[in-house]
Amino acid sequence: MQEAEPQVSSLARKIDRLFEVVRRANREPFSNEEVARACRDASGESFSTTYLWQLRTGRRDNPTKRHLEALAAFFQVPAAYFFDDGQAAEIADQLELLGALRDAGVRSVALRAVALSPEALDTVSDLIDIIGRREAQRGGTPRDSTE
Structure with a gap:
């Protein structure tokens, strides 16, 4: 019997989507390391590269509010992106548009x-x-x- 593939959480998809769409000015993606460092500096709390990777892959799915606020600040989206699915959908649409306009x-x-x-x-x-x-x-x- 084959083991079922773990389901990626909604939070993991939201975080990963930010990495896909929000890029540097030269259109290169941000690395987990630089985002984790910026979030650590912004929140004043522990925020490792491994922890961010775990959030992006759904291996961890219960970050603190301060961690999510730091991620939101880094990617310049409202913190509601993580907490309100209705607003998250609207913000995701706006991110799609911004991503397309980079072209x-x-x-x-x-x-x-x-x-x-x-x-x-x-x-x-x-x-x-x-x-x-x-x-x-x-x-x-x-x-x-x-x-």
Whole structure:
């Protein structure tokens, strides 16, 4: 009988998502070590690299409020991201948008679209949908977010 894979907690997914989306200015991800150090400095409490890894992987899932507040401060999200699932979903959507806007091509299209009429925006949206479907049919892959 095969042992079941441990289920990753909601908290672990939330923390890991911050690492995926919130990046340095050069778009490189933050390391567990530098985040743990910053959180340790901010909270004044013990906060090791191993502890952060355990939180990210779901091996530990009961951090102190101060630890979560330090993580929120580091990643510049409200602490409610960790405590309120409704707010967490809204913040996750905003993080997705911010992540997409880091891509120069996406940012350029978005900035040019600001001046368009609602009808023109609908047309652009339809075109993006059509192109996305065609790429999917041809086996194309979405642009790498690190480009």
